[in-house]
Amino acid sequence: MLKHIYLNFDKNVKNSFQWIKAINSLVAMDSSQLTNEQIYFAYEYAFLKVFVGWERFTQDSFVAYITGRRIKGHCYRTYLKNVTETHALELLSGRSPYPDWTQFEDIYRLAKLFFVNHEAFTLPFKEIEAIFIEIKKIRNAIVHMSFLANEKFRGLLRNNLTSYNIDMIPGEFLSKQKTRKKTFIEYYVSYLETAASKIIPLH
Secondary structure (H helix, E strand, O other), X not given: OHHHHHHHHHHHXXXXXXXXXXXXXXXXXXXXXXXXXXXXXXXXXXXHHHHHHHHHHHHHHHHHHHOOOOEXXXXXXXXXXXXXXXXXXXXXXXXXXXXXXXXXXXXXXHHHHHEOOHHHHHHHHHHOHHHHHHHHHHHHHHHOOOHHHHXXXXXXXXXXXXXXXXOOOHHHHHHOEOOOOOEHHHHHHHHHHHHHHHHOOOO
């Protein structure tokens, strides 16, 4: 089950980047095929697919470990015994319809509540917490039309780019180069991939 959870997330990431690659290849052959807005939409779509996939990965791995799953001897001791997946999810949700897996403080609180060795489980999350704050700002700028979400995104642009157009949208930002080898979308997603490989180590 744990291997399946990891591979689902990995497939989600690969499919998202294949989507971007296909769009870029189309534009390279004929730049008149798509407008800049359509290209940036593709980057935003791919980014959101990965973001949602990460939320699902976090939830599924949490539930799997609570129910006693292990992979190659890797597991987390839980205070619970003989818990079903449905019951585990109900316990994680509490009074809410579902947990908010974008709130790392909630993840730390739940891990401490259910896992004896909770520090080991939360370490990969703590390692990417600062980056995830930026990831969440981009996500909010895409899905929310609020002034606050936009202002936080503008702050992120100021911290990452030497210059930018005042009307730059998240998709355009994600398509720009962070380093010589990585665009911003590749840069951010790489942190999620690394964390996922530590939460569910296949090797």
